[in-house]
Amino acid sequence: MHTDATFGDRSLFPSLTARAYLAHAAISPPSVLVERALAQCLQGYAARGALAFGDTIGQRVQLRAALASLLHAPEGSVGLVPNTSTGVTDVALSIPWKPGDRVLLFDGEFPANTTPWQRAADLFGLTVVWHRADLFRTDPTRAFEALDAELARGLRLVACSQVEFQTGHRLPLRAIADRAHAAGAELFVDVIQGLGAVPLDVNADDVDYLASGSHKWLMGTEGCGVVYVRPSLAPALRPWVAGWTSHEDPFRFLTDGTGHLRYDRPLRARAEVFEVGTLNALGCFALEAATGPLLALGVDAIWRHANAYLDALEAGLTARGLRSLRDGSPEGRSCILGALPPAGHPVTAPMLQRRLAERGVITSVPDGVLRFAPHWPNALDEVPAVLAALDDALAAP
Ligand SMILES: Cc1ncc(COP(=O)(O)O)c(C=O)c1O
Structure with missing residues (x-):
């Protein structure tokens, strides 16, 4: 087994049963690196109990650094x-809102x-206004006109996703x-459908x-x-939620003797303020291990790999009459291809998803869209097998 990640090589996922796993936009299977990190974390607690907690403090510093590097x-x-x-x-609960502040949300977003x-x-007497997220895909000129008009009416914040x-x-x-920003509003972005596979730079993307x-x-x-908070904005937040580890130097009273149990330590004026108590140690170990291949391969290269896969897949899907919702330009593309069943065909997207799964091709089907989501382990030569499974699924009684 390779311990290094290689594009199109699934040997870090030996337990994965699917012929083609295309549901990374739902839940990714853990690699053996993740399985080992979980075992290591658990073994540490099993062997040393409370003494293992010390390891987690240093591990979190490394994890935050890995995540900051990806961002x-x-x-x-x-x-x-x-x-x-x-x-x-x-x-949302910590921004220093004024009653009547207006927030722009998008219809079509994940809730x-x-x-x-x-x-x-x-809670704070804000006004929510809604625009349609899909307008940025179908008619970007109108989407920007609508955004400009809303900003001209006054907005405190725009909340959208990196990837729909x-x-x-x-x-x-x-x-x-x-x-x-030109209109004095701030931008919040849900990046779960991109982070790790779609280029993102908090400075370049502002x-x-x-x-x-x-x-x-x-x-x-x-x-x-x-969670990321622009450093210049962090001091202005009024953390509505805070706990014992939200303070500066929160652990000292547990290790350094008496005199350190204090209730007047300042809250951390940065995103760490939202680490309100004991964290998910296993999840933190898993995540740090998972970032290894992403950082080694590089997010730009992962995006290119997934899009080479989706180029081949999209050609086969459209040849079979499915309607691809993938953007025509690279700037509008993530690593997800959403598709609708052929017009006039009795099959629905959930039926196709089930039939594909029976044939070893794992997809997901949010909001009635058949979603293909390859990541770095997917080999480009899988695509013919996916299309063969689709032919069977379309022909099935
Ligand atoms: C865009 C988007 N945001 C958020 C989530 C999930 O949110 P959470 O991490 O809170 O479960 C999903 C999918 O599960 C998603 O697709």
């Missing part, structure tokens, strides 16, 4: 959270990036950020806040994620 974010700007929703919630803002609106979860459309983050879980393109496990 091109400065040191100290990321915190560890249980999932995307918690990261969105933490920011992880809407519910927390709606909740903040209830069903169509796979990659939003023009920099253009949205430029418009938002993102103010973001959040992501780790079980999709980061290839970690459920229950561990990341």
Whole structure:
């Protein structure tokens, strides 16, 4: 078995049974690197109990650095959270809102990036306005006109995703950020459908806040994620949620004797403030191991690999009458290809997903869209087998 990651080589996933695993936009299978890291973490606690906790403190420093590196974010700007929703919630409840502030949300978003803002609106007296996310794919000129008009009416914040979860459309983050910032608004981005496989640079994309879980393109496990806060904005946040590890130097009273148990330590004026208590140690170990191949292969190269796969797949899908929702230009492409069944064919997307799974091709089917989501281990020569399975699935009674 190779221990290094190689494009198109599944040997780090020896337990994976699928003929073609194309559901990385849902949940990624863990590599043996992740399995080993989980075993190492558990073994540490099994062997040494409380003494293993010390290892986790250093491990988190490394994990935050790996995540910051994937985001091109400065040191100290990321915190560890249980999932995307918690990261969105933490920011949504901590922005120093004024009653009547307006927040722009997008219809078509995964609800992880809407519910927390709606909740903040209830709690802080905000006004939520809605635009259609898919307009950026179908008619970007109108989407930007609508955004400009809304910004002219006054917005405090725009909340969108880097990649729309069903169509796979990659939003023009920099253009949205430029418009938002010129109008005095901030930009929050849910990056779970891109981080690890679709290029993202918090400085180049000028993102103010973001959040992501780790079980999709980061290839970690459920229950561990990341939140980013632009360092210049962090001091202005009023953390609505805080806990014993939100403070500066939170662990000293546990190790350094008396005199360190204090209740007046300042809250960390950075994303780590949202690390409110004991973290998911297993998830953190898994995630750090999972970032290894991503950093080694490089996100740009992963995106190119997945898109070479999707180029071949898309040609076969359209030849069979399926309608691809993939963008025509590279800037609008993620590593997801959403497709609709052939017009006039009795088969639905969920039926196709089930039939493909029976034939060893694992896809997902959010919002009625058949979603193909290859990552770095998928070999390009899988594509003919996927299309053969699709032929069978379309022909099945
Ligand atoms: C765009 C998007 N955001 C968020 C999530 C999940 O949110 P959480 O990490 O809070 O479970 C998903 C999918 O599960 C998603 O597709």
